[in-house]
Amino acid sequence: MQRGYLRGADEAMVKGTIGDSNLVLCDAHGLAYWFGAQEVTRTISPNAYVSTVENMVAPSKLPVDVLERLGVRSTPIHVLVDEHKRQRFSTQVLAHLWRPPYPEKTFVRIAPNVYVLSPIACLMKASLSMSDVSILKCLYQLTGTYRYSKDGLRERPPLMSVEEAKEYLDAAQGIRGARKVRTLLNFVVDGAASPEEANVVIVLVLPGHMGGYGLPLPAMNEPVVACKAGEQEERRPDILWKEFMLIVEYLGDEFHNRSDRFGLDAARKAHLLEAGYTVLDLTRYQTLRKNELESVVTTIRKHMGLKPMRQTKEFQSKNAELRQELFGTKTV
Numbered sequence: 001m002q003r004g005y006l007r008g009a010d011e012a013m014v015k016g017t018i019g020d021s022n023l024v025l026c027d028a029h030g031l032a033y034w035f036g037a038q039e040v041t042r043t044i045s046p047n048a049y050v051s052t053v054e055n056m057v058a059p060s061k062l063p064v065d066v067l068e069r070l071g072v073r074s075t076p077i078h079v080l081v082d083e084h085k086r087q088r089f090s091t092q093v094l095a096h097l098w099r100p101p102y103p104e105k106t107f108v109r110i111a112p113n114v115y116v117l118s119p120i121a122c123l124m125k126a127s128l129s130m131s132d133v134s135i136l137k138c139l140y141q142l143t144g145t146y147r148y149s150k151d152g153l154r155e156r157p158p159l160m161s162v163e164e165a166k167e168y169l170d171a172a173q174g175i176r177g178a179r180k181v182r183t184l185l186n187f188v189v190d191g192a193a194s195p196e197e198a199n200v201v202i203v204l205v206l207p208g209h210m211g212g213y214g215l216p217l218p219a220m221n222e223p224v225v226a227c228k229a230g231e232q233e234e235r236r237p238d239i240l241w242k243e244f245m246l247i248v249e250y251l252g253d254e255f256h257n258r259s260d261r262f263g264l265d266a267a268r269k270a271h272l273l274e275a276g277y278t279v280l281d282l283t284r285y286q287t288l289r290k291n292e293l294e295s296v297v298t299t300i301r302k303h304m305g306l307k308p309m310r311q312t313k314e315f316q317s318k319n320a321e322l323r324q325e326l327f328g329t330k331t332v
Contacts, residue, residue, distance in 0.1 A: 021057035024080040024107065024115045026096055029072045030122035033110075034159065035138050037148045041156045044118070050107040053115050056081045058095035080117065098125070103171040120165045120181075127177040132184060132210065133202070133325045139165070139181070139188045140198035145221070153194060162190050187212075191220035196252045197238050199326040200282060204239075204297070208315050211322030213297045216241065216304070218248075226271035235272060237279075244304050247272060247279045248296070278303060287327050290319075 025033055034042060058079050067077060076094040084097060106121045117125065119142050127135050141147070142165065147156045162185060169182040187205050192198040197220065206212025219240045226235040239248040251265065269279050280299060286292040301308065311319075 021055045021059075022053050022113050022115060023059070024053055024056050024117065025072065025078065026080040026098075026117045026122060027078040027126045029074075029078045030117045030119075031126055031138070032072065032074075033116050034119040034122060035141055035148075037150050041147060041154065042159065043157060044108055044159055048108050048110075049105045049118065050109055050115065051104050052100060052102055053107050054082075056083075058093045096125070103168055103175075105168055118168075119159050120168045121172075124169065124172060124175065124177040124181050127181050131325065133322065135181060135184050136187065136202050137195065137198065139185060140192045140202070141195065143188060143190045144192035144194075144198060146192070146194055155193075158190065162188055187217070189217055189220050191222060193221050193238070194250075194252065196284070197250050200248070200250050200287060201239060203287075203293075203322060203326055204300075206322065208309065209318070211315065211318030211320075213294075213309060215297070215300060215306075224272075224277070225275060226268075226277075227274040233271060235268060237272065237277075241304070245277050246300065246303050247277050248282050248300070249279060251281055251283045284327075287323075290323070293323075 056079070058081050075092050077092060078094050078096060080098055081095045082097070082099055103121075105118050107115045108118050109115050116122070119138075123135065123138050123142070130138075142159050143162050145155055145158060146153050148154075165188075166182065166185055169178050169185065172178040173182075187202065189201065192201070201218065201220065202212065204213050204215045205217055207214050219242060221236045221238065222240055222242075223234045223236055224240065224242070225232050227233070237247040238250045240246070249265070249269065269281075272279050280296060282293075282296055286296060298308065
């Protein structure tokens with residue numbers, strides 16, 4: 001069973017506040033639990049999933065210090081209730097109504113009497129107040145191998161695969177937010193190892209009417225066979241179009257901009273070239289400059305045998321908005 005930080009006295013304090021009722025974190029605090037900076041690695045064991053939770057409660061007072069140890073650090077706390085009469089709005093609690101039935105794998109138990117919406121359920125419920133890019137970033141983190149911590153990025157197993165997310169949302173059709181997130185999942189692939197890699201793929205694969213360059217979906221960090229001194233060796237390129245034998249390696253400032261990495265990156269590229277792959281390097285400098293990024297996109301399209309992309313004024317506007325939201329600064 002998945003557990004949070006709660007132990008001993010913490011569990012007793014929660015029990016003393018909510019009795020035999022159940023507390024279900026959702027929306028902003030569900031997102032913070034799964035996608036925010038974490039002091040420990042969040043994982044979901046199969047038996048942590050719960051199909052339904054009864055007797056949900058929005059108590060007038062919450063053990064805030066205990067919830068802080070679960071990563072819930074701001075008030076009001078967003079919780080879920082299943083009956084209108086249980087809704088409560090105060091400086092400490094903001095209750096969201098969601099009546100049953102619920103799709104399977106909607107809830108995850110994190111401590112006795114404390115649950116959180118599963119990451120895909122939480123994202124679905126919160127999506128109506130989120131931008132498409134914000135949702136895509138969460139989806140890539142959900143299906144990727146990284147998490148945020150107070151000390152930067154950390155590696156962790158994916159919380160869910162793209163196929164598992166699709167299965168949940170297909171079962172949730174008719175529930176608000178399901179169609180929106182399910183549509184955006186068409187532009188998500190498993191295996192992103194960093195948010196920077198994810199952002200690059202998003203701008204490359206989104207269709208033109210959303211500001212992207214409309215390239216086919218690649219694989220991310222999928223093993224391929226490279227050559228080293230005549231011997232075969234497994235490599236995991238950042239972005240791979242296997243049918244085109246084409247690789248894009250994102251050389252981010254945080255990890256690759258160090259003297260000890262230059263030789264390793266060069267050797268890695270040489271091994272992939274020897275195996276017959278075309279390898280393109282992409283840096284943050286290039287992602288922040290429209291002409292530099294589009295030079296790489298043009299090279300990719302030529303390699304794939306695709307025609308040059310027609311850029312309308314509408315596309316240029318959407319593309320500028322997308323790049324600014326993805327890369328976090330004004331792009332040129």
